[in-house]
Amino acid sequence: MGHLNTSRNVARADDVYQMLIDAHEGKTKDESDAFNARLILTLMNHIGDEAVIAEALAVAEG
Amino acid sequence: MFDDRYTLAYKLYPYEKSADQDLDAPVRHPVVVVGGGPVGVATALDLGQQGIPVLVLDDHEGVGMGSRAICFSKRCLEVADRYGCGTPMVEKGVTWNLGKVFHRDHKVFEFNLLPEDGHKYPAFINLQQPYFESFMIERLRALQAEGAPIQLRGKNRVDAIEVKDDHVVLTVMTPDGPYTVEADWLVASDGASSPLRDKLGLGFTGKVFRDSFLIADIRMKGDVDFPTERWFWFEPSHGEGASMLLHRQPDNVWRVDFQIGWDVDRKEELKEENIRRRLDAFLQGVEYDMVWSSIYTFQCKRMERFRHGRVFFAGDAAHQVSPFGARGANSGMQDVDNLGWKLGLVIQGKAPEALLDSYSDERVHGADENILNSTRSTDFITPKSEISKIFRDAVLALSDTHDFARPFVNSGRLSVPCYYDGLPLNGADDLPGGPARARPGAPCPDVPLGDGFLIDRLGARKGATFQILAIDAEVPERVSAQGLDLEVVKVSAADAPLVGERYLGAASSAVYLIRPDQHVAARWEAWDEQAVAQALGRAIGLDMGKEL
Numbered sequence: 129m130g131h132l133n134t135s136r137n138v139a140r141a142d143d144v145y146q147m148l149i150d151a152h153e154g155k156t157k158d159e160s161d162a163f164n165a166r167l168i169l170t171l172m173n174h175i176g177d178e179a180v181i182a183e184a185l186a187v188a189e190g
Numbered sequence: 191m192f193d194d195r196y197t198l199a200y201k202l203y204p205y206e207k208s209a210d211q212d213l214d215a216p217v218r219h220p221v222v223v224v225g226g227g228p229v230g231v232a233t234a235l236d237l238g239q240q241g242i243p244v245l246v247l248d249d250h251e252g253v254g255m256g257s258r259a260i261c262f263s264k265r266c267l268e269v270a271d272r273y274g275c276g277t278p279m280v281e282k283g284v285t286w287n288l289g290k291v292f293h294r295d296h297k298v299f300e301f302n303l304l305p306e307d308g309h310k311y312p313a314f315i316n317l318q319q320p321y322f323e324s325f326m327i328e329r330l331r332a333l334q335a336e337g338a339p340i341q342l343r344g345k346n347r348v349d350a351i352e353v354k355d356d357h358v359v360l361t362v363m364t365p366d367g368p369y370t371v372e373a374d375w376l377v378a379s380d381g382a383s384s385p386l387r388d389k390l391g392l393g394f395t396g397k398v399f400r401d402s403f404l405i406a407d408i409r410m411k412g413d414v415d416f417p418t419e420r421w422f423w424f425e426p427s428h429g430e431g432a433s434m435l436l437h438r439q440p441d442n443v444w445r446v447d448f449q450i451g452w453d454v455d456r457k458e459e460l461k462e463e464n465i466r467r468r469l470d471a472f473l474q475g476v477e478y479d480m481v482w483s484s485i486y487t488f489q490c491k492r493m494e495r496f497r498h499g500r501v502f503f504a505g506d507a508a509h510q511v512s513p514f515g516a517r518g519a520n521s522g523m524q525d526v527d528n529l530g531w532k533l534g535l536v537i538q539g540k541a542p543e544a545l546l547d548s549y550s551d552e553r554v555h556g557a558d559e560n561i562l563n564s565t566r567s568t569d570f571i572t573p574k575s576e577i578s579k580i581f582r583d584a585v586l587a588l589s590d591t592h593d594f595a596r597p598f599v600n601s602g603r604l605s606v607p608c609y610y611d612g613l614p615l616n617g618a619d620d621l622p623g624g625p626a627r628a629r630p631g632a633p634c635p636d637v638p639l640g641d642g643f644l645i646d647r648l649g650a651r652k653g654a655t656f657q658i659l660a661i662d663a664e665v666p667e668r669v670s671a672q673g674l675d676l677e678v679v680k681v682s683a684a685d686a687p688l689v690g691e692r693y694l695g696a697a698s699s700a701v702y703l704i705r706p707d708q709h710v711a712a713r714w715e716a717w718d719e720q721a722v723a724q725a726l727g728r729a730i731g732l733d734m735g736k737e738l
């Protein structure tokens with residue numbers, strides 16, 4: 129079981145952030161919601177590890 | 191004064207006045223079963239085969255019309271096999287393994303339920319519930335003819351119950367008026383709305399789902415080439431409803447199940463013309479006759495405990511799940527499988543009464559597993575909130591093109607056998623390298639053996655016998671312990687290659703202690719008389735209630 133990496137991990141933060149914002153460009157609220165859901169599921173599968181996902185959920189909880 | 195609540199498919203046990211009714215003093219029976227549905231009748235078969243007198247009371251005179259259950263699982267059939275009626279069920283039933291899931295009009299993916307060979311019974315058969323019940327009643331009649339002490343009384347409705355310390359008193363209404371019956375032990379298998387549960391003031395808690403489903407069983411006319419598969423649609427654009435299920439049954443009958451929402455006018459929806467409107471939109475030109483239709487809603491609920499002193503609750507009376515996953519009758523049969531031998535041993539004075547508490551422990555565990563799975567399926571099929579619908583749709587959208595998303599699609603996780611992990615009757619797991627699927631608490635995996643299957647030789651068919659399954663291990667010819675005679679079954683991996691894979695794993699020999707319900711009690715690498723006696727003691731409840 130792994131751990132969630134919560135240290136800085138994205139080299140070009142501004143660029144990656146912009147990719148996310150651009151992806152939503154021109155989408156309605158419904159389309160964006162659906163997009164986000166597909167994105168989360170895809171990333172979740174990439175992580176795979178239940179414990180890491182649980183930690184990420186806790187981070188998102190704030 | 192004695193109206194039927196439902197129409198009968200077959201009148202199999204017409205009312206006859208029994209001798210009990212004319213006596214002044216009530217007759218005491220060792221076991222009375224209230225409710226002659228699949229669970230009650232199975233209980234009679236289990237106890238009757240053990241030679242334990244059992245009286246079944248049902249408020250109707252036969253098997254109800256309308257199919258309700260259609261999918262019967264491998265484990266359920268293995269239980270029926272021990273009761274002597276598994277074979278006719280499979281012969282009549284439609285065997286299927288393949289399921290397809292569609293979103294709107296296109297196929298998202300398909301699954302195969304039993305990609306593994308070497309089992310006597312298939313993963314699932316489809317069989318109308320009235321057939322399933324009739325085969326059990328036929329078997330009951332055959333056992334009676336052989337002298338088994340079973341009685342089945344139709345139009346005997348239990349109207350009152352009084353629980354004493356060491357017995358139960360029932361007031362039974364018949365067309366000839368009421369009479370009183372006493373029972374040392376009572377099995378309440380009186381269905382989801384269990385009058386006995388209510389009369390005893392026992393709770394039934396869980397969730398009610400705000401949705402309803404319209405079922406139509408239809409017989410297709412002419413040549414129709416829908417394959418023998420389970421087809422499930424999310425948001426079908428043909429037909430109507432938020433989801434839809436199509437499944438084949440024997441006699442060229444198909445079940446179509448439409449999810450139609452909560453706020454519906456039931457009377458209106460059940461009019462044949464309205465059902466046909468839904469069906470025609472989807473069947474487009476195919477001709478069919480209506481066999482049965484019904485609207486159902488459901489709940490996922492259970493009692494806190496399934497044993498209350500002298501009273502046991504089993505089947506829908508104890509727990510109810512949504513039909514997605516086919517876990518109702520299938521789990522009810524596992525209740526009976528679990529209770530039968532325990533009650534048999536206690537009645538014969540061979541095990542302490544505390545053993546009976548393990549029925550509740552083990553089957554509550556089973557019910558929780560079923561409720562969890564069926565609740566999740568229901569939540570996926572009928573998302574509860576806007577956001578869960580967004581995720582559900584995202585899963586379906588991704589599944590179309592990406593395999594990784596398909597495991598998230600949940601159109602019903604079909605009934606699988608229960609493993610009694612971590613529960614008090616389990617003994618030693620001293621088989622290094624032994625396969626996890628045959629760990630203590632597991633139902634014995636099947637393997638081909640000679641002309642038949644291992645499952646033919648495991649479990650109790652007459653008395654509640656424990657067995658020693660010796661695989662390439664030296665064991666005595668006769669084994670007795672804790673006052674019980676055990677049966678010894680010897681098998682060699684050389685004769686049955688799959689025994690190696692399913693029972694030995696990395697080990698070269700194994701000794702399994704098998705319960706009368708074909709669940710593994712304990713296992714070792716080699717024979718150890720003391721260890722076997724200890725595990726047997728534990729499996730018959732000698733350690734129940736002690737600090738562990």
Ligand SMILES: Cc1cc2nc3c(=O)[nH]c(=O)nc-3n(C[C@H](O)[C@H](O)[C@H](O)COP(=O)(O)OP(=O)(O)OC[C@H]3O[C@@H](n4cnc5c(N)ncnc54)[C@H](O)[C@@H]3O)c2cc1C
Nearest residue numbers: 225227228229249258259260261348381505506518519520
């Ligand atoms: C639409 C639908 C689809 C389903 N599909 C499946 C499926 O595919 N697979 C599956 O495994 N399960 C399925 N089920 C569930 C299955 O039908 C039930 O789990 C099963 O019938 C429960 O059996 P039972 O013996 O516990 O109760 P019941 O079948 O309800 O029998 C109870 C009996 O007790 C009698 N009774 C009640 N009160 C009294 C009284 N006071 N005195 C005497 N007798 C009394 C009743 O008349 C009845 O005969 C489905 C259910 C529905 C509604």
